[in-house]
Amino acid sequence: MRVLPEFPSSSLIACSRCFLRLPIGANRSVQTYTAPIDPMKCVVSSLLGSLVALLSVLPASFAAPFPPIQEKDGVTVAFESSETIRVGETAFLYFRISDSVTTQPIRGLRPESSIRRNDAEGALGSCAAKMKVETRRFGSHTPVQVNSHIVALNSLDGSLSVIDPGRRSLMFRKKIELDGPGNDIVLPWLGQYIYVTVEPNTLVVVDGVQMDVAHRLTVGAQPHHLVSQPDRKYVWVGNDGDASVSVIATDTHRVIATIPVGRGHHELAVTEDSRYVAVTNQDEDTVTVISVRHLLSVGTISVGKRPHGIAYGPLSRSFYVANEGDGTVTVIDLAKGRVTDTIPTGRGVRTIRFNNQGQLAYALNRVANTATIIDSTTNTAIDTIRTGVAPDDIVFEYDWAFIRNAGSADVTIVSLNHSGLFQNFPVGHREPNQVDLPQGHTSLVSFGDGHNVLVPNPTDGAVYQLMAGGVVGPSRVFDTKGRGPTRAVVYWRGLREVNPGAYRRALTFEHPGRYEIGLYISSPELATCFELTVLPAVK
Missing domain, CATH: 2.60.40 (Immunoglobulin-like)
Structure with missing residues (x-):
């Protein structure tokens, strides 16, 4: 008798005139038992039985x-x-x-x-x-670039440009009309939706998967600065025209609260545990602190003159406020609910950001063309470095700080490991402040791969890519086909870890x-x- 491969269990195939039994034993043999004979049906039944048994033990790849x-x-x-x-x-x-x-x-x-x-x-x-x-x-090109879209905000013509950096050519994908001048743009970490403030009183919500407008929400007058909580639960909008902030729930895309604050331009900062939001009130020289849990103000604190930028220091658990009018940085201890330090930096300080470790704050001075470095463990200024003309924004990529200059067509790149090592690199042909920018702000954005940053240039209609580590000049240039790109976000189209290992x-x-x-x-x-x-x- 013919020897067949071993099967995991007995298989019985029956037809009307013939029975074929395939028992498994140590001899791996096949024995047949016949009833009244119908040869063709017996052959068919036998073949079917062998096929079923064979498929049950083949590797999954087969x-x-x-x-x-x-x-x-x-x-x-x-x-x-x-x-x-x-x-x-x-x-x-x-x-x-x-x-x-x-x-x-x-x-x-x-x-x-x-x-x-x-x-x-x-x-x-x-x-x-x-x-x-x-x-x-x-x-x-890094995996982030291959699996991402750059979404640039063209403030002057009220549109978003979608760019695919993973392509070698034809990188411009589409333009999304906002129906009004755009002021700011934010994308919650690994979120699906992009939020844009649009004059005179609209928040536009863009679906990053479809790359199209999903919602248009009515918020306060002259909405400008946006911030997303670390836990991604709420997006906050500073309404410069009516002394309020709007709170948007990211799961429903609805305005769930409008909270009164002081008058003037507002910048916002959120604690790392998403429990408190601080809002600068430029015309009243105050900061309003809001409880996220209760969506109510828990205090208004007097600071320096014309407060503009604000940042949260996680090590000191304090807010740091850049006061443009008197050249100081005010430290607000969150636990004590009051000002604990005032750090002199020079008139013109406007933007303040913390490095990735949360210890050092960089306060940018548009008048003196400097960056003052503040150690939050002692609340003292430990160094001052030269920048380009009118430094306006800063991002950090591992061992480097990138400073965008509004008054010169360059970016100052500073080594975080070697004191005094910095250099200005050209980005574009004309300085950004030659056009009318929202609040006079320019911006930078991290590409998210630890090596590159994006630099929108509103005078060139382009977004430039700079690489950390001393590469002279931009490594790539992306045409937005729009007027006045001022800000950008990087939308990750690839896989996102939504649960451990998933x-x-x-x-x-x-x-x-x-x-x-x-x-x-x-x-x-x-x-x-x-x-x-x-x-x-x-x-």
Whole structure:
């Protein structure tokens, strides 16, 4: 008798005239028992029985080209997607990544994903190889750039420009009309929605997946500065025209409170635990402190003349207020509810930001063209460095500080590890303050990859990319095709860690069919693929 592969259990195949039994024993043999003979039916039954048993023991990679759960080199990846995916609807893709031995989720990864339509039958190995090539073909471009959109606010023509930096050409994707001059833009950390203040009294909410306007909310008069809480629960709007702040719930996109504050321009800062918000009242020389839990003011504190910028120091648990009118920084101890220190910096101080460690604050002086460094553990100025003309904004990328200068067409890059090491690098052809900017502000934004920053230049209609580490001049230039780009955010289109070890991506499909979903992790290195089917849109 012919020897067949061993099966995990007995299988009984029956037809009307023939019975075939496939018992499993140590001899791995097949024995047949016949009833009244119908040869053709016996053959068919026998073949079907063998096929069923064989499929039950084949490896998953043979049973399906892209199994939903895969294990490689000690890492297990389970793929899930929305139950039904149709063209034009938002789909959610989930990758649950864990240690194959301990089953513990692997956190803190930045996996890359690729989408490729393939209606033909694919092979797991070839798809994974293509995934590696695809993620590496961009050369020096980081995964963040490949999986992100730059959204630039064109303040002068009231629009948003959407740019795809992962492309080699035709990077401009679309323009979103705001129906009014834009003042500020904010994107909560790993959020889906982008918020823009628009004159005279509107907050525009843009869906980052669709890259289109989702809501238009009525807020106070002359809305300007925006801030998002670290816990992403609320977005706060400073209304310069009617002495109030508006509070927007990010889950419902509704204005849930309007809180009275002082008169004048408002800048806002939030504590790291999202419990308190502080608001500067420029025309009254005060700061209003608001309880997030109760959405009520808990005190108004007098500070220096013409308070403008404000920042929260997590180590000292204090707010630091830059007073443009008298050249001081006021320290408000949150626990004591009062001013505890006043630090002289020179007239013209306007913007203040903390470094990533939360110890050192940089106070930028537009009159003296300097940055004063304040140690929050002692509340003293420990150094002053020269900048370009009229320094206006600052961001930090690991070992470097980038300072945007409004009065000169350059950015001052400062080493955080070597005192006195700084240099001005040209960005664009004309200084930003040649055009009428909202509150005279320029801006910078971190790319989110630890190496690059984006510098909008309203006079050039472009956004420049600068790299940390001493590269002279911008490494890339993005045309916004708009007038007066003043601010920008980086919308991460790739996978986001929504729970420990669970990474999600939201996207829409333009065409029905079968798609390969590639996944690549650089460390531990893993490249693999999954599949899903997209159905036509419902008519």
